[in-house]
Amino acid sequence: MENGKKLxxxxxxxxxxxxxxxLGILAxxxxxxxxxxxxxxxxxxxxxxxxxxxxxxxxxxTVSYFLFVxxxxxxxxxxxxxxxxxxxxxxxxxxxxxxxxxxxKGEESPFPISEKRKFNPLQKYAYIxxxxxxxxxxxxxxxxxxxxxxxxxxVFQLSGIMLTAVIHGIIGFLTFVFLLVHLYVASMGKPxxxxxxxxxxxxxx
Amino acid sequence: xxxxxxxxxxxxxxxxxxxxxxxxxxxxxQNQACLKCHTSQAHTIYNDWTEKEEKRLMNPxxxxxxxxxxxxxxxxxxxxxxxxxxxxxxPHDGQLKLEPMMTCIDCHGGDPTYEDWQFDRIEEEFQKSxxxxxxxxxxxxxxxxxxxxxxxxxxxxxxLREIVDYSNKxxxxxxxxxxxxxxxxxxxxxxxxxxxxxxxxxxxxxxxxRCIECHTEVQDSLMVxxxxxxxxxATKNCVECHSANSMLQASLYKYQNLRVRTETGENSxxxxxxxxxxKNTQEDFSNEYYVIGASRIPYLNTIFALxxxxxxxxxxxxxxxxxxxx
Numbered sequence: 001m002e003n004g005k006k007l008x009x010x011x012x013x014x015x016x017x018x019x020x021x022x023l024g025i026l027a028x029x030x031x032x033x034x035x036x037x038x039x040x041x042x043x044x045x046x047x048x049x050x051x052x053x054x055x056x057x058x059x060x061x062t063v064s065y066f067l068f069v070x071x072x073x074x075x076x077x078x079x080x081x082x083x084x085x086x087x088x089x090x091x092x093x094x095x096x097x098x099x100x101x102x103x104x105k106g107e108e109s110p111f112p113i114s115e116k117r118k119f120n121p122l123q124k125y126a127y128i129x130x131x132x133x134x135x136x137x138x139x140x141x142x143x144x145x146x147x148x149x150x151x152x153x154x155v156f157q158l159s160g161i162m163l164t165a166v167i168h169g170i171i172g173f174l175t176f177v178f179l180l181v182h183l184y185v186a187s188m189g190k191p192x193x194x195x196x197x198x199x200x201x202x203x204x205x
Numbered sequence: 206x207x208x209x210x211x212x213x214x215x216x217x218x219x220x221x222x223x224x225x226x227x228x229x230x231x232x233x234x235q236n237q238a239c240l241k242c243h244t245s246q247a248h249t250i251y252n253d254w255t256e257k258e259e260k261r262l263m264n265p266x267x268x269x270x271x272x273x274x275x276x277x278x279x280x281x282x283x284x285x286x287x288x289x290x291x292x293x294x295x296p297h298d299g300q301l302k303l304e305p306m307m308t309c310i311d312c313h314g315g316d317p318t319y320e321d322w323q324f325d326r327i328e329e330e331f332q333k334s335x336x337x338x339x340x341x342x343x344x345x346x347x348x349x350x351x352x353x354x355x356x357x358x359x360x361x362x363x364x365l366r367e368i369v370d371y372s373n374k375x376x377x378x379x380x381x382x383x384x385x386x387x388x389x390x391x392x393x394x395x396x397x398x399x400x401x402x403x404x405x406x407x408x409x410x411x412x413x414x415r416c417i418e419c420h421t422e423v424q425d426s427l428m429v430x431x432x433x434x435x436x437x438x439a440t441k442n443c444v445e446c447h448s449a450n451s452m453l454q455a456s457l458y459k460y461q462n463l464r465v466r467t468e469t470g471e472n473s474x475x476x477x478x479x480x481x482x483x484k485n486t487q488e489d490f491s492n493e494y495y496v497i498g499a500s501r502i503p504y505l506n507t508i509f510a511l512x513x514x515x516x517x518x519x520x521x522x523x524x525x526x527x528x529x530x531x
Contacts, residue, residue: 048405
């Protein structure tokens, strides 16, 4: 935040995408866990419902992903995701040090939010991993599992379907972990609810 | 170039003759006389009425496929081991058509040689099935298992697709074939695709699992369950297969599992290196199964749990420190 003024960081299209994506990912995680642990837990969905929910949410998240990608290509929002490797380890270390010690000592954030820098380095690279690595892998493997007949039968003596499903499961799980951390880190605003409010109104205060 | 073409031709010819010879080797010499007519579209018969030799078309149901015959489990049998010796006389006596055919149990029942195949248990299970319930002894083993061509694919094949295809074709030979279906039912042939409309990804299920997976009661002590259930009792519970403790391990994958355990002394999935490998046997079970419902990699669940609880623990500790340092 520059000089305490309000910043409009989350345009409407981004907030709509974020909302759809958030609900879709939550549905995918819940139905995905229900499928993975199909014979355990009364709190989970039954298998047939889980398949239906997972398929539907998968399609919604895939379509909304393209909204995100095109939005970033067509608007200025894409610049926040550009990789700058120079001095990256230093920047990441500074941010980690802030989270594990600096913030408890009342230090200022080493990378305060501004119009030029919407994310701190850790946030930025976590989002790049989630959006440009995890999600594409999930979408490709998800589509393959939706049409399993297109999967290569055997990859280096391994079953193609099994390999696809295992990759889908691992990346899905990592996305779940990302979500937990994402939700927690978002609570570090002052007051804690500030960032949640921002992603709804679009204004960072 | 010409030399190459001649060599290629000779190699192909030798291979072709080799195949012919191989097939011929498996069929006993004494069967050749029968097969002379029973592998042809037409046969010659002396007509007493016209007192002439006449060429007639062979009943298509009596034409045998020697390639399948040569690889079937009964390949070494003489025709008259099962058929009446009177068939050695030609033209055959018309009454012979009504000769009662041998059943599996006639030869295999109570015989310690075939103990491993559990024919008596199979008979016992079959007698509980809907086939026996509706048709009694009329429903012989041969309705599903052709004595001429039968191959024990569930025990001998390492290709799961072949096992599934072979097994399902037995069911479909009646259930998708009105000609044969009317032998056992007056009803119209069931519309299998419509009936199974509830099944997600129906085509894939039909290609990857056998009908009997859902339509029989799995028996631990029997390689292939023969108690075909009434359709109302077929399982519609996805989780029976789509779970860590999948029923398929005790049915479709039973023989492989038993063989792997015998060869390795344990379940090979216990090895870290075997996380993604199918089995640690020399034989390549390239089509190791995966069904949604479990990762099939037990270590993965442990790793997931560790990462999940570490993340959660980190969040809780961080939150507590934030509250304290507020």
